[in-house]
Amino acid sequence: MSNDQSRDALNNAPIPQRNTTSEVVRSGSLLDVVLWIIALILLISATLVNQYLPAYWAPANGVWVRVGVISACIIVALGLLYATHQGKGFIRLLKDARVELRRVTWPTKQETVTTSWQVVLVVFIASIVLWCCDYALGWLVKLFIG
Incomplete structure (x- = not known):
């Protein structure tokens, strides 16, 4: 068997299906709900930091302090979301997608x-056809309206 044939055999091999993603998502807990709530609060806080934080905390008048606080809120929120069962399922989905992209x-x-030239040609022809239809309909409207 040549290298091309063995590579084709590997590419055409059936992909083992795992139902672990749906199992992970279904097995939520109270801790997951709490983590989701905290993460959502942090993400909402990150959107409000720039406007409201300088009024309550003097060092936040510096733009880099606000950027740091916003970044920290987002990073902590993403870390909390990763700790949930849904987050782990999402990461598994991304890993599986990466494997599929290699295939x-x-x-x-x-x-x-x-193919690009074919697309450009079809778009050009379609635009001319639509322009002709628009011109004809405009002429008919002028004919009826006066």
């Missing part, structure tokens, strides 16, 4: 150029 057969440069 994609990408087009060659020539195929991409050819």
Whole structure:
């Protein structure tokens, strides 16, 4: 078996299906709800920091302090969301998507150029057809209205 045949056999091999993502999402707990609430509060706080924090905390008058507080709120919120079952399921989804992207057969440069020119040609022809229809309808409207 040549390298091309073995590579094709690997690319065409059935992908084992795991239901772990749906199982992870279904097994929520009270801790997950609390983490979601805290994360949402932090994300909402991050949107309000720039406007309201300088009035209550003097060092927040500096723009870099506010950027730091906003960044910290977002990072902590994302960390809390990662700690939930749904967050772990999302990370697993991203890892599975990465594996699938490695299996994609990408087009060659020539195929991409050819397809792009075909798309440009179809768009050009469609725009001319639509312009003709618009012109004809405008002429009909002028004919009836006067």
